[in-house]
Amino acid sequence: MTEIYILRLGHRPERDKRVTTHVALTARAFGAKGIYVSTLDEELERSVRSVVKRFGGDFTITTGIKWREFLRNFEGTRVHLTMYGTHIDDALPKVRTAMTEKMLIVVGAEKVPPEVYQAATFNIGVGNQPHSEVAALAVFLDRLKEGAGLRTDFHGRMTVVPCERGKKVVNDTE
Amino acid sequence: MTEIYILRLGHRPERDKRVTTHVALTARAFGAKGIYVSTLDEELERSVRSVVKRFGGDFTITTGIKWREFLRNFEGTRVHLTMYGTHIDDALPKVRTAMTEKMLIVVGAEKVPPEVYQAATFNIGVGNQPHSEVAALAVFLDRLKEGAGLRTDFHGRMTVVPCERGKKVVNDTE
Numbered sequence: 080m081t082e083i084y085i086l087r088l089g090h091r092p093e094r095d096k097r098v099t100t101h102v103a104l105t106a107r108a109f110g111a112k113g114i115y116v117s118t119l120d121e122e123l124e125r126s127v128r129s130v131v132k133r134f135g136g137d138f139t140i141t142t143g144i145k146w147r148e149f150l151r152n153f154e155g156t157r158v159h160l161t162m163y164g165t166h167i168d169d170a171l172p173k174v175r176t177a178m179t180e181k182m183l184i185v186v187g188a189e190k191v192p193p194e195v196y197q198a199a200t201f202n203i204g205v206g207n208q209p210h211s212e213v214a215a216l217a218v219f220l221d222r223l224k225e226g227a228g229l230r231t232d233f234h235g236r237m238t239v240v241p242c243e244r245g246k247k248v249v250n251d252t253e
Numbered sequence: 254m255t256e257i258y259i260l261r262l263g264h265r266p267e268r269d270k271r272v273t274t275h276v277a278l279t280a281r282a283f284g285a286k287g288i289y290v291s292t293l294d295e296e297l298e299r300s301v302r303s304v305v306k307r308f309g310g311d312f313t314i315t316t317g318i319k320w321r322e323f324l325r326n327f328e329g330t331r332v333h334l335t336m337y338g339t340h341i342d343d344a345l346p347k348v349r350t351a352m353t354e355k356m357l358i359v360v361g362a363e364k365v366p367p368e369v370y371q372a373a374t375f376n377i378g379v380g381n382q383p384h385s386e387v388a389a390l391a392v393f394l395d396r397l398k399e400g401a402g403l404r405t406d407f408h409g410r411m412t413v414v415p416c417e418r419g420k421k422v423v424n425d426t427e
Contacts, residue, residue: 094271095271097268097269097271097272098271098272098275101272101275101384101385101387101388102385104382104383104384104385105384105385105387105388107382107384108380108382108383108384108388109380109384109388130383134382134383162413163413163415163416163419163420163421163422164415164416164417165415165416165417166403166404166415167403168400168403168404169415193419196418196419196420197418199418202416202417202418204413204415205403206282206283206402206403206404207412207413207414207415208278208281208282208308208407208413209278209282209304209308210275210278210279210281210282210283210391211275211276211278211279211387211391213275213279213385213387213388213391214275214279214282214283214387214388214390214391215391216388217384217385217387217388217389217391217392218391218392218395218403221392221395221396222395226342228380229340229341229342229379229380229392230340230342230380233382238381239336239337239378239381239382240381241337241338241339241340241343241378241381242337242338242339242376243338243339243376244370244371244373244376245337245367245370246337246370247337248337
C-alpha cells in the first residue's frame with residue numbers, strides 16, 4: 080500500500096494556524112502517514128501530536144523544513160492539488176497507473192511558486208473552482224483510497240463509538 | 254434534484270474567518286445552493302459574494318440568523334455532520350432513502366449544543382476521528398452527489414481551463 084505524505088507550503092503561523100491544523104488532521108483521518116510544513120511552528124506540532132496521542136495511530140508532523148530540497152529529492156509520485164490542474168475525474172486513473180511506494184501531496188496556502196507546478200508529477204484540480212485545500216485534500220484521499228482511509232482503526236486511547244444521537248467515547252485509561 | 258443548504262454554527266468572526274470562508278466556498282464548489290451563518294459577519298458575506306460574482310453560479314450567503322428557529326422550521330432532511338455520528342458508510346444509504354426536496358447540512362465550529370443532535374434527522378460522522386468540518390462537508394457532498402457537484406458549470410465571468418502544468422483562466426470581461 081502506498082505511503083502518503085503531505086507537504087504544506089506557505090503556512091504563516093498567525094494567519095493559517097487553524098486551516099493548517101485542519102489540513103494535518105484531515106491527512107491523518109483519511110489515512111496519510113505524515114505531514115511536512117515549510118514554516119517552523121511548534122504550537123502546531125504540539126496540537127497535532129496531542130490528537131495522535133489521544134486518538135491513536137502513528138501520524139507524524141515535521142515543521143520548518145527546506146521544502147525545495149525536500150520536494151526535489153522525494154522519491155515517488157508528487158501530486159500538487161491546485162484549482163488550475165487537471166480535473167480529478169480525468170487525473171485519478173492516471174495517478175492509479177503511476178502509483179509508487181510513496182506519494183507526496185502538495186497543498187499550498189494562497190499562491191504557490193511556479194516551480195511546484197514544474198516539480199509535480201501531476202497537478203490536479205479537485206474541481207476547478209476556488210474553495211479549500213482542506214476540502215481538496217479530503218476528497219482526493221477519499222477517492223484515491225476508495226473510502227478505506229475513513230475505515231482505519233487507529234487503536235487510540237480514545238475511541239468514538241458511532242451513535243445516532245449524542246456522544247459516546249470510550250476512554251481507555253488502563 | 255435536492256436543493257442543499259448549509260447551516261454554520263458557532264462562527265466567531267475573528268477566530269473562524271478563514272475556516273468559515275472555506276466552508277462556504279466548499280459548499281458552493283460541491284453543488285450546494287447557499288449557506289446560513291449564525292453570527293453576523295459582513296466581511297465574510299462580501300468575500301463569498303465576490304467569488305460568486307467572478308466565478309459564477311447563484312450561491313447565496315446569509316449571516317446573522319436566528320438559527321434555532323431556522324433549524325426548527327426547516328422543511329426537509331436535516332443532516333448534522335459530527336465525528337460522534339453514524340459512520341457515513343452506514344448512514345448514506347439511509348439518507349438516500351429519506352431524500353426530500355430540500356436538505357440542510359449543519360456544521361459547527363467546536364462544540365455544538367445538544368439540541369442540534371436532537372433536531373437532526375441524521376447525525377453523521379465522516380469517519381469518527383477529529384479532523385475538519387470543511388473536509389467533512391466536502392466528502393459528504395462529494396459522495397452524496399457521486400461527484401456531480403464538481404462537474405457543475407457555473408458559467409462564471411472567470412473560468413479556469415484545466416491544465417497539466419501552469420494556470421489558464423478565461424476572463425470574459427464583457
